[in-house]
Amino acid sequence: MLSINNLHASIEGKSILNGINLEIKPGEVHAIMGPNGAGKSTLSAVLAGRAEYEVTGGTVDFLGNNLLDLSPENRAREGLFLAFQYPVEIPGVSSTNFLKTAINEKRKYHGQDPMEATDFLKFMRSKMEEMEMDKSLTSRSLNEGFSGGEKKRNEVFQMAMLEPKLCIMDETDSGLDIDALRLVSQGVNKLRDGERSFLVITHYQRLLDYIVPDFVHVLYKGRIVKSGDASLAKELEIKGYDWIKQEVEAAI
C-alpha cells in the first residue's frame, strides 16, 4: 500500500529525515516510536504534503501513485488520512458542512455524483452511532471549543466518515487522559477491518496497549534504526531510548 524508499527531507535547510525505508501492506498496523526530535512528526507532515518541508531525496509510492507529486487534497482523495497532533479549530464552519464538502470533493475526484443531502445525513448519523459521537457535534463549529479528547475523537470520527485506506496518526495520545485514550483507541480499533492500514506515530508505548501494532519501528536521527514486533514497544517502555541511541552511536 505504502512504500517509502530512502526518503530524505529538510526544513529551512536543516536535514530531518535521512533515508527512511518503510513498507506497509494492506491491513497492517505499524508503529513508529522514537525520542523527541527524531523526525516522527516530520515524517507524517511530509506524507500529508505540508509545503514547508522540502523532500530532498527518495520516493514514496502510495497505491501505485507517486505520492510526493500529489497535492495534499489529492493525497486525501486517494485514501490517505492524517490524524493531526493538534487538530485545528475552525470557527464558523460546521462539522456537517465540512464533512459533506470533503466527501463530495472526493467523490467528484473519483468521477462520482455528489451524495444527496438526505443520504449524507443518514450516512453521518449511522457513523455517529457507530463511533458513539455526541449528537451536538453536527451543529458545532469544527473543533471549536472542543476539549483535547473531543478533538482527537473527532479526528477518528472524520476517519470513519472519509473511509481512508491508510491512516497516519500523529501523536494521537498526546494530551489525553487514560479515559480519553481508551475511547479514541476503541474508535480506531473499530476501523481496523483487515484492509485499512495504520501508521501510528507515538512517543509513548501506552497507546500501543490499546492499538496493538503488527510492527514497531524506532526512528532516531531521521532513520529507522530498529524494527520488531509489539514486544519492541514494551522493551522501550522499560529500558527507554538510551540503549538504542548507544547502539546506533556504537555502530557509527
Added chain:
Amino acid sequence: MSLSEQISSDFNLYAKQAIKDEFFELRQNAFAQFEKNGLPTTKNEEWKYTNLRKISEQNFTTSCTSSLDAKSLLDAGILNKIECNKIVFVNGCLFPDLSVWLEDDADIICCSIAEARIKYKDKFMAHFGKYAKIEEGLNAMNTSLLSDGAFVFVPKGKHMKFPVMISNITDAKEQGILQQPRNLIVIEKSASATIVENYVAIGNHPSFTNVVNEIFVDENATLEHYKVQRAKGETYHNNYTQIFQNGHTNINQVTLTLDGQWVRNNLHFYMNGENCNSLLYGLYIPDGHQFVDNHSRVDHAKPNCFSDEKYKGILKDQSTAVFNGKIMVHLDAQKTNAYQRNQNILLSNEATVNTKPQLEIFADDVKCTHGATIGQLDEEPMFYLRSRGISENEARKLLLNAFADDIAEKIKIPELVEILEAEIERKL
C-alpha cells in the same frame, strides 16, 4: 456646476417658496453652516483617506421621476422576500405603491418626513435636527436640502411585531441622481423596534446618496438596526447615523457593505445614561475599485455601560477600505466596558486597508480593549481542510464564508440573513 454651487442654487430656490417656520429655520441654519464649512477635504483628519473630489465635481440631478414600474422596482430590491413593514423611496421620493403596513396598533407611526412634519408636528419637531451635527458638511447639506425619508415613532411600551424596512432605490437609468434621504426614528420608553435600511440601485449613470439618520432610544427601550448596502454601479453613498440612547437601552447595529463604488458610513452612538448595551457589527467585501470607509464613534458619557464593536473586511482586486473607530470614555463613565476589533483579510496584492482603532479614556476605572489585524487567510486551517480532500479553492470559500457569516448572523431576521449569505457568496 460643482456640487456646492448646485446646493446653493437649489437652496435659494427652495427658500423663496418655503413656509418660514421652525423647520425652515433649522434648514436655513444648516445651509449657513454648509456655506461656511463647505464639503470636507482630506485636510480634515476624519477625511484623511476619503476623497470627495469625484462627487463634488459631478453633475447630479435631483429628480423624483422614475420610468420604472412597481414590478421592476420590487425585483430590484429584496422587498417581496421578507415579511415586514415597508416604506419605499425612489430617488429620494416616497413611492407609496410599494408600501406595506402590517402593524395593527394605530399608535405606532410610520410615514414620510413630509407627512410627519405637518401631521405629527410636535412629535417630529421634538427630535428633528437635535442629534445630527450640522458642523459636518454633508450633514449640513442633508439638513438644508433633504429629499424625504421615513419617520418611525414607537410610543411608550409598544413593541413592533414586524421589522420596518426603509428601502431607497436609486434609478439612474436616465440621468445622474442626487438624493438626500433623511430618517428619524423615535423609540420611546420600554418600547422596541427593528429597522432595516436597504439601499439598491439600477442604471448606469452616477448617483450620490447622502443619508442622515437620527435615532432616539429612550430608557429601557430596545432597537435592532441594520443597514444593508447593495447599490451596484457608479454609486456614491454617504451615511451618517446618530444614535442617542438613554439609560438601560439595548441596541444591536449591523452594517453590511457589499456593493457601491464609494461608500462612507459614519456611525455615532451617544450613551446618555447608565447600563446601556450597544453592539456595533460591520462587514465589508469590496472588489474591483470599490472604496468603503467605516467611521464610528461611541461616546460612553455615563457609568456602567457596555459596548462591543467588531468590523470585518474581505478585500479583493484593487479595492480600498478605511476603518476608523473611536471610543470616547468620558470622565464620568466609570465601570465602562468597551471592546473594539477590526479584522481584515486581503485577497489581492493591490488591495489597501487603512485602519485606525482609537480609544480616548478620561475615566480611571474602565475595561477597554481595541485592536486591528490585516492579513491573509491562515495557513493552518487551509492545510487542515485540504488534508481532508477539500480543494484549495473550496477551502478558501469555506473559511471566508465563515469569517463573513459571523457578522451576517448578528442580524436577527433569518430570511434576510439567508439572502445576505447568498449575496456574500456571490461576492466571494
